[in-house]
Amino acid sequence: MSKKVNIKTLAADLGVSVSTVSKSLKNSLEISKETKERVWAYAQKMNYKPNSLALSLRNKKTMTIGIIVPELVHHFFSRVISGVEQVANHNAYHLMIALSNDRLDKEKQDVEMFANGRVDGIIVSVAKESFEKNDFSHFEDLVNRNFPIVFFDRVPTSIRALKVIIDDIFGGYQATKHLIDQGAKTLGILTTPPHITVGVDRQKGFLKALRTSQLPIYNQLQISINEKYPIVKQVEKIFSQGILPDGIFAVNENYAAIALEIALEKGIKVPEELKIIGFTDGLISKTTRPRLSTVAQHGFAMGTSAAEMLLSYIENKNMLEFDRISLIETNIVQRESTEKKRNNYPVVYKK
Amino acid sequence: MSKKVNIKTLAADLGVSVSTVSKSLKNSLEISKETKERVWAYAQKMNYKPNSLALSLRNKKTMTIGIIVPELVHHFFSRVISGVEQVANHNAYHLMIALSNDRLDKEKQDVEMFANGRVDGIIVSVAKESFEKNDFSHFEDLVNRNFPIVFFDRVPTSIRALKVIIDDIFGGYQATKHLIDQGAKTLGILTTPPHITVGVDRQKGFLKALRTSQLPIYNQLQISINEKYPIVKQVEKIFSQGILPDGIFAVNENYAAIALEIALEKGIKVPEELKIIGFTDGLISKTTRPRLSTVAQHGFAMGTSAAEMLLSYIENKNMLEFDRISLIETNIVQRESTEKKRNNYPVVYKK
DNA sequence: TAAGATAACGAAAACGTTTTCGTAAGAAAA
């Protein structure tokens, strides 16, 4: 790789000192107009661009924010990142992305490498394994040192820090209420294991909606899916509990799509005999037939909000609000899977 | 933010010089065992971690690779990035991601900031606008300077450099041949405007397959979609050309899904009366009903391949192969939309 | 016992910047 020009070579070529070059480029009024113009012209000609590393080291500012997500190939997370990138870009910041793959050790590594000077702040959605093992020590260190960090979506409740979340309880309530409003009376839920708080909270909202509507709660229709085992088999159980649901709330769009699939295979008409609603408005919900109603989670908005919080913390070091929580509103996107009236979608599907 | 310990504070606290600390931590045999152990213990206790910026500046090595993609919320690109991340991670490299949003100016900015010391090499899929304006000057600079760079997917043909692509012509041929093998005789294509080379190449393959199979070529069934205008309306035209296709090859999965949708609305039975195949094996293809056959593009493999090429170039500076092109194989993923025999999928869909 | 070898450490340069603090020459003021 051919040598890059730096301030030293410029200085040598021009027969002046590095300080003169530096000051000229920053348009300092210590330097005479003629000298500045000479320097500018030559820097331009040589296509000089300052070295970012040296700048960062000197200024103790990287103009970079790090983001750690469990996975990338996921509509929600890529939306969030896009949101982060937008406000980062607006503020002349750059983005470093790390993937934890939902592993605790990888997450620790990533946090460490970010925190050692590479970025000015971190945005993170915590790995599943960290929740399972209840290990957030790597984050606690940072928070204690007042290192700028913002959690989003999957956040550790035990840590006081900046967070961007949705109101999962309310979202679950909304979804369930919607099913009820559309006429469902026997409701089931497809949720996550207990250590995933978002699933638990959505389930709380589900139960709350049932109670306020004075509808029966069927324990056997509340299925926790463990993703370490085949998902389809587990989802299927909701249809073989003796009592058949006429409304299903799935805490993510994948479970919703699978439930829809299974229902159609079994000859259950959706939405006439069974209404299904998912969570997170991703690609899948828009392409199933019938299309899936969902609770929109607004990933992009979460991203922009997280980035804004982080940047204002970085730049103001606003200690007063160091445990502020930004709540992103959810809303129902109604599609065909929860329509009230009978219609003529194709509903029979046999293998 | 509380001060981080550095090598200086360690040295001061221990009453030795910074060189001694540095050497101790690197287990240099210049230093006595006792001193080393004292240093190790204290560094451990203080949780010392070297500053990445200083290291990078000193070693002229960032251990970071930059990747520029047109967009993130896209199954293919996020797969590629995951692939890159995997091999980067295996080699102790980190990832910086920039989004060009398909804009030329943003791409120039990103290239510049990466090239000024922030990363050791760049992986990039070029923005649409750069193709439209035929401006690759920002890349030419880098290539001339032998800066490590690998292009993937959307690559500038005019530049000799490392590239990872699929054989789009062959992919288009494969797809079309598959339609023909499944019984289609009147074939149409949904493709991109002429400046998108991948679309053009896939179309070349399409035409080649028609010629080798001695099937008629209908110009009116070759529709170029301009994404600046409503897509659905443009896709619809393929059904209103006087002659109705019984096979459609769409150069991406989005067009395929839309074509499927429109066909079903029109009461055309898929796959009995019309077979459809897309390109890129994303989420959409798996969730439409019937499911869409596609040409799998293996984004993850492209990512790993690009990263491997880049790293070997960075580390060996292997000039001999500076214009090597890695060709990733495509293959047909057959699903329901191109099945040969009549079956009982629901095919009628009216609004 | 003088000379060379070795062990253990420190000083300083270097990576590429910015910025503080001189300092020389000329201009203005006394």
Place this chain on the structure above:
DNA sequence: TTTTCTTACGAAAACGTTTTCGTTATCTTA
């Protein structure tokens, strides 16, 4: 003419490392 200001620039420190090259003692060897 002497003093004090400006003007225009350079030297050097600093950011946090690594590494080369001393520089001391102490230890061998002749």
